Amino acid sequence: MSEREPIIVGEYDPIRIGQKSSPKTITREEADEIIGLRKDFGCKNPAEWFRLRHNRKDGRMELAAGSWVGVLNLSEVQISVYPKVDPNPDDNPDSLTAPKANLMAMLLGAGYVDLDPRDVPKLDQSGAFVDHLANLYNQKLLLEITRGLPHSYVERREMLGTLRGRIDFEQQMVATARGLPTLACTYDSFEVDTRLNRVLKAGLKAARSLVYGKKTKQMLRRTEELLDEVHDMAVSVDYAKSTPISRGSRHLESLKQWAIVFLSRKPLDIRGKADGQKGAGLMFRMWDVYERYVINQLNKTLAEVGKSAGCKLYAIGQRQSWKVATYEKEDGTTKEAFTLKPDIIIYRDRRPIMIADTKWKVLNDAEDEETAKLGVSQPDVYQMMAYAQIISPPGESPLPLALLYPKIGTYSGAGCKIDDPLGHLGSGRRKFTIDHKEKNPISLKILEFPLPMA
Numbered sequence: 001m002s003e004r005e006p007i008i009v010g011e012y013d014p015i016r017i018g019q020k021s022s023p024k025t026i027t028r029e030e031a032d033e034i035i036g037l038r039k040d041f042g043c044k045n046p047a048e049w050f051r052l053r054h055n056r057k058d059g060r061m062e063l064a065a066g067s068w069v070g071v072l073n074l075s076e077v078q079i080s081v082y083p084k085v086d087p088n089p090d091d092n093p094d095s096l097t098a099p100k101a102n103l104m105a106m107l108l109g110a111g112y113v114d115l116d117p118r119d120v121p122k123l124d125q126s127g128a129f130v131d132h133l134a135n136l137y138n139q140k141l142l143l144e145i146t147r148g149l150p151h152s153y154v155e156r157r158e159m160l161g162t163l164r165g166r167i168d169f170e171q172q173m174v175a176t177a178r179g180l181p182t183l184a185c186t187y188d189s190f191e192v193d194t195r196l197n198r199v200l201k202a203g204l205k206a207a208r209s210l211v212y213g214k215k216t217k218q219m220l221r222r223t224e225e226l227l228d229e230v231h232d233m234a235v236s237v238d239y240a241k242s243t244p245i246s247r248g249s250r251h252l253e254s255l256k257q258w259a260i261v262f263l264s265r266k267p268l269d270i271r272g273k274a275d276g277q278k279g280a281g282l283m284f285r286m287w288d289v290y291e292r293y294v295i296n297q298l299n300k301t302l303a304e305v306g307k308s309a310g311c312k313l314y315a316i317g318q319r320q321s322w323k324v325a326t327y328e329k330e331d332g333t334t335k336e337a338f339t340l341k342p343d344i345i346i347y348r349d350r351r352p353i354m355i356a357d358t359k360w361k362v363l364n365d366a367e368d369e370e371t372a373k374l375g376v377s378q379p380d381v382y383q384m385m386a387y388a389q390i391i392s393p394p395g396e397s398p399l400p401l402a403l404l405y406p407k408i409g410t411y412s413g414a415g416c417k418i419d420d421p422l423g424h425l426g427s428g429r430r431k432f433t434i435d436h437k438e439k440n441p442i443s444l445k446i447l448e449f450p451l452p453m454a
Contacts (some may be wrong), residue, residue, distance in 0.1 A: 021076060074268070176206040
C-alpha cells in the first residue's frame, strides 16, 4: 500500500480524476474500481453511490460521492465520506464548506453501536474517522491489557508425563495399548484465551484492515502481539454480539461494542492493477442512519412523556406494511399488490396517532413562486396522502402527517405532548392543508429534526 494521503470528502463532494494518482486525485481506473464496489455493500440504487460526472467549469471528469458515508480502504488509496447537510449537493459552490453532521454521534444515536457517549470523543472530521476510532480502541485495549485481561478456566486434554487433574480413562486405555509412557490427563487451566478476548483480538485485526496510516497499522500490530496467548479465529458480528459478559468483565462491554463496529466491515476483493489484493470498507446508507437516529431519539422522548401521562407513547419504524390493491389471476385467485410502508408511525396505547416520513435532504430557503413548497417534492406529498387514506382508522379523521428533514442543531424533548407528539420540534417550517375542500382535511407539517454537528 502506498503512502498517499487519505482523501476526505463530504456527501456529494467531488474527487478529482487525473492521469496519475496524487494526494487529492485518483485515476480513472481507481474511480471505476470504487463504482464497482456498490453491490458489495448492498447499495441497490446506483444514484446513491459514487458516480462519474463531468465538471463543465474545469472541463474534466470527477468522481462524486453519494449518500453512503464511511470509509473505503483500497490497495492504493483510502477515501472517507462524511454526512453533510447541503441544500444543493450537485451545484452548490459552497458545497465543500456546508455543515457536516457528526457521523459517530449519529451512528450511536441510531443504535448501530451500543456505546456510552462519554466513551466517544468528538472526532475531527477533517481526518479519516476510522483511524481515529482505531486509535481510541487500541488505547483502551492497551490499558486493559496493562491492568490484566480477564481469565477463565478452560478444560484441557493432554498426554503428560505426570498426572495433572484427573485421568481420562478412555484415552488412557488407548495410550496403554500402544505402550505409550504417558498419562491422559484432563484438567482446568486458568487462561486468558477466553471467548471475549478472542472477540477483542478479532476486532483489533479488523480495525487494522480498515486503517490506512502505516504508523497506525504498526501500532495495532504491536498490540496484537501482546495477545499472542489469545487464539486467532474468524469472528462474525453475530458471534461477537452473542458473546456473554460476566459480572467481572462488565467494564469491557464498551470494548466489545467497539470490536463489533470494526467487525461490521466488508472485506473487498480488489481488481484492476491490484488484482488479488484485499481491501476493506465500512459504509452506511445515510437515509437509513437518519431514519434510525430519528426513531431512537423520538422513542426516548415519547417514553418519558407517555410515562408522565400514564399511557404508552412510542414510534415504530418500517415494521408494518399495507397492501393497497388486489388483482385477479388467470386461475381465479386474488393477489395483493403495491405496498405502503411508512418510515414512522407514532402510537398511543397501540392506537396510531400520527404518521411521519424522514427525508435525508435539506429544505429550500428560497421563497419565490417556484420554490414556495420549500423543495418538498410532489411525489412525497402524494405518498403521504396515501398513508393517511390507508392507515387512518375507518370513520375517523385522517391522521396528521409530518415530513422530517435534517438540520444541524441540539435535540431537546421539551414541548413534546400526548396530543402533539412532535411538538418539541417546533411549529415547523410550513403547515400544508391537503384536500381542504373536504370535511376532513389532511394536515401535513414540514419539520426539521436537529442533528449533532461535527
